[in-house]
Amino acid sequence: MADAEKKNPELEQNKKEREMPLIGKVVVIGLFGGIFWSLLSYFTYVFHFTELSPNLVLKPWILGDWKNRVLGQFIGVVVIGIISIGVALLYYAFLKKFQSIWVGAGFGIVLWLIVFYVFNPIFPDIKTVAELKRDTVITTICFYILYGVFIGYSISFEHNEMRDERQAEAVSTNE
Secondary structure, eight states: HHHHHHOOOOGGGGOOOOOHHOOOOHHHHHHHHHHHHHHHHHHHTTTTSSSSSSGTTTTTTTSSGGGGSHHHHHHHHHHHHHHHHHHHHHHHHHHTTTHHHHHHHHHHHHHHIIIIEEEEEEETTOTTTTTOOOOOOHHHHHHHHHHHHHHHHHHHHHHHHHHHHHHHHHHHHHH
């Protein structure tokens, strides 16, 4: 009787918990990473480590003075979180196989270069890199590196874990 119970897939104890697909995990990692790191960036703005705040993402498109207040900062954080989902999907598409802290750090530096050199004309309130204070440049580079490491290592870890689980299942079914 005990062997029959162990093999019966209808019993609750024999059902496997459904895991979130990898793409779902990438979306969650991107959203959380964007919100977490932009919130930390907001605190560095409040404590004057940087001249730039999360509401910067709203300034080219949204009118009104509210975007310069706390509400604008938190809406900017949410918008950055949503944009970060796309960034995480890009990392997943091209770099998920590399489980190295250096790949994530390099990804963060490339993102910083894109935002501060390529997208700079879109944001009228951002000075050029040469015009920014040294504290702002150093703080933002550090945040982008940390963000890149977080996104990169989290996605690579999940990708490798799922690959290892599939290989283990394949081995166990062949036995």
